[in-house]
Amino acid sequence: MKIHLLTAAALATALATSLLLPCASVAADDSGGLATLRGKPLSATDTATTDALRKAIETDPFDRDFTQQPPLVSHAVDEYPVTRAFNKCMDCHSWENARKEKATKVSSTHFKDADGKELSTLAARRYFCLQCHVPQTGAKPLIANTYQRPATAR
């Protein structure tokens, strides 16, 4: 009985190996001779094509409509707290974090206090970002008008 079991085990192992080996060799060559939709092998790490698709989900920042317009926010701001304890905007846009987060740095024009004194960081009167910078949206003008965006507004 014992010998029978051993033989069975050995047979099963041999069978499993012979079945699995071809699979392993197929997995290594992942294209299988087929063209992929992005024109690159499936294993390619270059994601330039897919990155472009992904960027379209949240659009690029809109241009300004007049030169002094505070730039619009190009992302949702739901549940982003701006309180005395914590300013979520500055979690990415402060000079300390902006580069790490690949975010726009807060302008140094925001470092001047009400008396015209230059500070090394955000002035208290500029603390509430969303008072001036609002999330962008595709809202159309309610009343037709002839206003032209100046060439300088970018």
Add this chain to the structure above:
Amino acid sequence: MTNNHPPPARQWRRFVSRGIVIAFVAGIALTAIFNITLAWTNTEDFCLSCHEMKDYNYREYQNTTHYTNRSGVRAVCSDCHVPKEFLPKMWRKLRAANEVWHKLLGSIDTPEKFAEKRAKLAQSEWRRMKANDSQECRNCHEAASFDFSAQGYRAIQRHEEALSAGQTCIDCHKGIAHQLPPIAQGIGNTDPAAVPLEVFRPATEATEAAPE
């Protein structure tokens, strides 16, 4: 001599069999009581029976997506703050004895006292979630089930970076259901009790290696 009592051996057998039945029934009853108590202490009503929870934490949580959202799925207090696994749950329940003690002491029974303690309390919970790899987040939000194509492109990038750097949910997602304590953001907050930025945003190899 007439004896109505059964012989000692039979008496003993009856005693044992009765004992087994009683122990069995008592076991079922005690298990039921144990589980009902555990479940009851995990309900929102139980948490909110202390005014500290009801007046501060609960009000803040009511403004967040874990309380109200378009599909009405809710995560109540215990979903985030009590582990689902048996032993971690028991450990958390034991530690809650300390919270009962501080309730009796009145450690956070005014908004001012709570504000003063918030940084300490928040960091304790951040540490707990960091230690168990944000298990309570992952009970619902499993990274392996992320559909990256349905996320915003910033979220895609950040999630990919964080996951490959071995970061856990709580490393970034702090203060999502309650207000944050003061954070030393380097933008003029001079509060000495503020949480240091390196605690709030723990550095990873990926963020340190980012081009300066």
